[in-house]
Amino acid sequence: DLAADRAALLTLRSTVGGRTLLWNVSQQSPCAWAGVRCEQNRVTVLRLPGVALSGELPNGVFANLTELRTLSLRLNALTGNIPSDLAACTRLRNLYLQGNFFSGEIPEFLFTLRDLVRVNLGENNFTGGFPTGFDNLTRLKTLFLENNHLSGAIPTVKLGKVEQFNVSNNLLNGSIPQRLRTFDSDSFLGTSLCGQPLDACPVDGARGTVVVPSTPSATGQSVGNRKKKLSGGAIAGIVIGSLVGLLLIVMILVFLSRKISKQRSRSMDISTLKPQDLEIMSEKPMVDVDGGVGRNGSSGYSVAAAAVAAMVGNGKGGGGGGDGSSGAAGAKKLVFFGKTTRTFDLEDLLRASAEVLGKGTFGTAYKAVLEYGTVVAVKRLRDVNVSEGEFKEKIEFVGAMDHERLVPLRAYYYSRDEKLLVYDYMSMGSLSALLHGNKGAGRTPLNWEIRSSIALGAARGIEYLHSQGKEVSHGNIKSSNILLTPNYEARVSDFGLAHLVGPSSTPNRVAGYRAPEVTDPRRVSQKADVYSFGVLLLELLTGKAPTHSLLNEEGVDLPRWVQSIVKEEWTSEVFDLELLRYQSVEEEMVQMLQLGVDCAAQFPDNRPSMVDVTRRIEEICRSNGSARDPQQPAGEVVVSHGDESSIL
Numbered sequence: 001d002l003a004a005d006r007a008a009l010l011t012l013r014s015t016v017g018g019r020t021l022l023w024n025v026s027q028q029s030p031c032a033w034a035g036v037r038c039e040q041n042r043v044t045v046l047r048l049p050g051v052a053l054s055g056e057l058p059n060g061v062f063a064n065l066t067e068l069r070t071l072s073l074r075l076n077a078l079t080g081n082i083p084s085d086l087a088a089c090t091r092l093r094n095l096y097l098q099g100n101f102f103s104g105e106i107p108e109f110l111f112t113l114r115d116l117v118r119v120n121l122g123e124n125n126f127t128g129g130f131p132t133g134f135d136n137l138t139r140l141k142t143l144f145l146e147n148n149h150l151s152g153a154i155p156t157v158k159l160g161k162v163e164q165f166n167v168s169n170n171l172l173n174g175s176i177p178q179r180l181r182t183f184d185s186d187s188f189l190g191t192s193l194c195g196q197p198l199d200a201c202p203v204d205g206a207r208g209t210v211v212v213p214s215t216p217s218a219t220g221q222s223v224g225n226r227k228k229k230l231s232g233g234a235i236a237g238i239v240i241g242s243l244v245g246l247l248l249i250v251m252i253l254v255f256l257s258r259k260i261s262k263q264r265s266r267s268m269d270i271s272t273l274k275p276q277d278l279e280i281m282s283e284k285p286m287v288d289v290d291g292g293v294g295r296n297g298s299s300g301y302s303v304a305a306a307a308v309a310a311m312v313g314n315g316k317g318g319g320g321g322g323d324g325s326s327g328a329a330g331a332k333k334l335v336f337f338g339k340t341t342r343t344f345d346l347e348d349l350l351r352a353s354a355e356v357l358g359k360g361t362f363g364t365a366y367k368a369v370l371e372y373g374t375v376v377a378v379k380r381l382r383d384v385n386v387s388e389g390e391f392k393e394k395i396e397f398v399g400a401m402d403h404e405r406l407v408p409l410r411a412y413y414y415s416r417d418e419k420l421l422v423y424d425y426m427s428m429g430s431l432s433a434l435l436h437g438n439k440g441a442g443r444t445p446l447n448w449e450i451r452s453s454i455a456l457g458a459a460r461g462i463e464y465l466h467s468q469g470k471e472v473s474h475g476n477i478k479s480s481n482i483l484l485t486p487n488y489e490a491r492v493s494d495f496g497l498a499h500l501v502g503p504s505s506t507p508n509r510v511a512g513y514r515a516p517e518v519t520d521p522r523r524v525s526q527k528a529d530v531y532s533f534g535v536l537l538l539e540l541l542t543g544k545a546p547t548h549s550l551l552n553e554e555g556v557d558l559p560r561w562v563q564s565i566v567k568e569e570w571t572s573e574v575f576d577l578e579l580l581r582y583q584s585v586e587e588e589m590v591q592m593l594q595l596g597v598d599c600a601a602q603f604p605d606n607r608p609s610m611v612d613v614t615r616r617i618e619e620i621c622r623s624n625g626s627a628r629d630p631q632q633p634a635g636e637v638v639v640s641h642g643d644e645s646s647i648l
């Protein structure tokens with residue numbers, strides 16, 4: 001009970017001292033002491049990082065703290081073994097002991113604490129081998145053991161869920177087990193390990209065997225024999241295989257280059273094409289299969305194709321001249337909005353080189369580079385099922401929106417068969433691509449500063465729209481509609497389109513953002529926008545797309561998934577790993593998560609207004625502002641030194 005917890009903490013205080021001596025022990029409840037947190041009258045969190053604790057941890061303290069979930073004693077001067085009574089903390093999830101002088105072998109009892117998710121024992125004096133016992137910890141996601149004196153080979157391990165791993169600067173040697181080869185070389189620096197991702201293991205020339213120091217589980221001999229067989233028979237196979245592969249690649253290249261040159265000649269002479277051909281051409285090279293993630297600069301198909309298709313179609317349908325400048329309804333021109341200076345016209349757009357950016361709910365988006373260098377994004381709408389009058393009225397309203405947090409709509413083109421919208425091109429692409437694209441090495445981690453300022457920028461854009469009238473809503477808030485400037489400033493895009501396009505085309509990925517009460521996507525209230533924005537906040541913080549396959553398998557949406565994880569576990573379970581390296585912003589992250597959950601409330605009336613949302617984000621960003629980590633240099637690898645890699 002709490003009294004026993006209190007007694008244990010007092011024993012700890014009298015043994016290792018430091019700033020625990022500042023605890024106000026006249027208070028009966030220990031729950032208010034610095035670094036101590038309670039749940040249901042038990043101590044569940046003990047965080048004493050960098051508070052000058054020294055000496056050996058006494059045995060008997062942890063035997064009482066049986067409800068402990070998080071123990072952080074990092075960056076102190078603790079010595080000796082990890083006390084064996086820690087085995088009593090069977091609910092422990094997070095163990096941060098990095099940056100001390102702990103010694104001895106990594107104790108076996110650790111492997112009985114089956115709830116452990118994050119373990120950081122880095123920067124200590126641990127000796128002995130790499131224990132196989134870590135495999136017993138089936139929930140383990142983070143394992144940091146760098147800067148110790150661990151020796152010998154790493155045994156074959158499963159470490160099923162481990163996502164962050166580091167054994168740098170130890171005395172380890174031998175080949176890196178297969179399972180661990182997916183980690184960056186940074187995880188193994190300063191060791192004598194070999195094999196992927198480090199240099200290949202040395203080969204013993206005389207016998208042609210790979211030198212593998214014996215491991216506790218596998219004898220060197222059996223490994224050696226296996227390698228020997230490989231090097232004998234397989235070499236011929238490998239050579240033949242490579243040749244066949246090479247031949248295949250050459251054939252594919254020849255095939256592709258023929259195809260491309262054919263297409264080039266076609267697109268150069270687009271005036272001879274029929275609309276159907278153009279349709280096929282311009283719709284073909286889709287790269288965007290999952291929410292605007294792919295931005296690989298696919299081959300250039302001309303927007304001209306789309307627009308010419310429009311005009312040819314128009315000429316036919318209306319019986320007018322098919323010369324591209326006149327149709328049944330008279331000259332078809334790009335209509336520019338208000339302040340926009342007319343720097344190009346339809347003909348320029350026709351001549352522009354273009355690439356497909358992605359296919360969305362309302363049509364396909366292209367990047368078009370005009371002859372004199374201006375770059376615009378052109379959206380080719382499909383399934384517009386409102387009258388011309390209504391379309392023009394609505395699109396004029398959209399074009400009149402003017403706010404620094406919106407992607408400006410510059411112009412539109414309307415004909416019976418074709419509707420084009422011209423926007424400013426946002427070179428950094430969408431938030432969706434930034435969050436879920438390129439997950440591999442070399443990715444720039446998205447820190448809290450960037451994420452929170454994106455949240456604020458997007459909220460301001462939506463708030464502005466809502467301020468235009470009670471009935472005005474965006475209707476399609478999601479991460480692929482939050483575009484970014486080179487400074488990672490957010491701009492809200494796609495405003496108003498949901499009101500133009502019929503309910504027929506609503507791909508699955510919209511579903512994750514849509515408020516439960518919305519049945520007709522053309523009638524989306526401001527409160528429904530707030531719901532979608534809440535989901536967007538949760539996506540920013542968890543790094544999970546609302547349509548994440550895991551979530552779907554479990555049959556829950558993102559808001560319910562977050563809520564299913566009890567608050568006390570939020571920091572370790574919910575947040576994107578990339579965020580967990582910023583230690584001093586935990587409080588802000590939790591507040592922002594709470595805001596996301598509030599916005600995504602089931603009942604519209606329980607959701608805050610966008611004005612409230614913006615104000616709360618501003619407060620979150622302001623509070624604790626000074627305590628923030630300095631901005632991390634871009635491109636830094638996420639798995640790095642122990643004390644930065646986890647929240648505490």
Ligand SMILES: Nc1ncnc2c1ncn2[C@@H]1O[C@H](COP(=O)(O)OP(=O)(O)OP(=O)(O)O)[C@@H](O)[C@H]1O
Pocket residue numbers: 288291292293357358359360361362363364365377379407423424425426427429430433476480481483493494
């Ligand atoms: N103005 C723009 N600048 C740069 N890229 C853009 C621009 N507009 C759209 N894109 C990119 O094109 C892709 C497709 O956009 P589009 O808006 O057509 O579809 P979506 O956002 O995936 O879905 P929806 O049609 O429901 O909004 C997006 O992923 C986005 O990255």
